[in-house]
Amino acid sequence: MTKSVENLVIIEHHDAVAWLTINRPKKLNALSVELMRELSTALTEAEADPAIKVVVLQGADHAFSVGYDITQEVEMGVSTAEQWHAGLTNNIGLSMQVWRLKKPVIAAVSGWCLAGGCELAMACDLIVAADDAQFGEPEIRFGSGPVTLLMPFLLGQKATNELLYTGDIITAERAQELGMVNRVVANAELAGAVDQLARKIALTPLSILRYTKRAITRAYDAMGLTSAVESNLDIAAVLNSAHTPEREEFTNLVATRGLGAALAWRDKRYGAVDS
Template identity: 40%
Template sequence: MADQPILLTDSPAPGVRRLTLNRPEKRNALSNQLRGELFAALEAADKDPEVRVIVLRGAGTCFSSGYDLAGLGELPFHTAGAQGQWARHVVEGCFRMWDLAKPIIGQVHGWCLAGGSELAFACDLVYIAEDAQVGYPAVRTMSSPDNQFYPWLMGMRAGMELMLTGDSISGVEAARLGFANRAYPLDELEPAVTAMAERIAKVDPELAQLNKRLVHRQMEAMGLRAGLRAGTDLHALGWHTKASREFMAQMRQGVKQALNTRDSTFGDYRTKEE
């Protein structure tokens, strides 16, 4: 698999550019190399006059299990350093996607966890498989999310429950609560996303850009952009807690064992008995 590209590009329909995270053996864990290639491909699609809509999906069994905890690598673009750098970097990446002219559709199946859920949030539309699982288990032992979007999409009560438990929700629940637009049976997800992309591509691209910005501007007027940026400071504080320091010590002894220890108490994620 080492010689395989980690990001695939194709065009499933006229005016549609599709980007596929291609680390299926790692559950599409988001290394910084993959993130860098993704940002470059998104920007290239945004500049291409033949592209009107972008689709983002994952190869293999899931969309993305989150950031690559075994080794992220060098940041794909500069973000001011010191405390909170990583969370600021993630939020800046989200807004890079928001600020593109072309609409981005997230096609989510399987695991959509932690950084994977943050990547899906950065998309303008999300369509999800009914049996997908969305969650942020890192809040159990590491820190609050890098990008604290859950209350904005799901409201205070649902967002609070997910943040206090680290539990995951199904694709059906994700659509009901507002994380996704609609949920489909897995075998219907891809054709549904392609059909929606083709429908959006019929709209004049200049108008589509304005319509996309209109929705974002309303969210920003309510404080979303400022709120997400403020959340990066809380994320930085989390790394100084006793629980986080102890968990990171376990991680240095082995990532899989540390994750199993974290989730075995709850009986979910990789430790769930089928």
């Protein structure tokens, strides 16, 4: 079965596995408000369907997602802490829906997996990455920051500090070394590797999968994950509303010359030290 409401999320059922494809390839699968709403609905349906045991989340056309739609945020004029808090609450809601879904979720990642897209992948129970996948939270470089603060719990303090202070983007191999990724395979083998893993997990009775995931999720809650994510929401709202010359220039470039020009300006600032 294949269906889509607004063509932003393609849903395919392969026996007991639901494949959800983020389908905005011309925007590198940027997470717009509309796309997140449709993906949330698809996740809810997969969770409620007794025939589905495992969910796979992937992006269309060899990119997972470059994160939240910056152009849309600029067009909506989001600027105050109150406005950011409302928007970021919605963003966190989607990632935590994946985190708390009562069925295992596997991220099949190829190409860019950045910012909110990286957080969405980290919220999945497992990540299988193609060898061309790249992960990171580069939004720090223009005056934004992580929204769903999962990274400290998955990577530890030192690796998290380096990635979030520098905005560096890392390869799939490095992500696996840090514990973010379970497996790295050749791009051509990604779908097959994920399918095999999903089918193996689906052999486990659904009730056992649910209780096992609940136990793991509660263990992280006991470590303070949910509290950290909720606390970061308040900080992120203030962080995103803070005025800096860099943020002002970036926003102006997005509004006047487009996101590509803004990203080129951002990357040029770091070019000398990245080379």
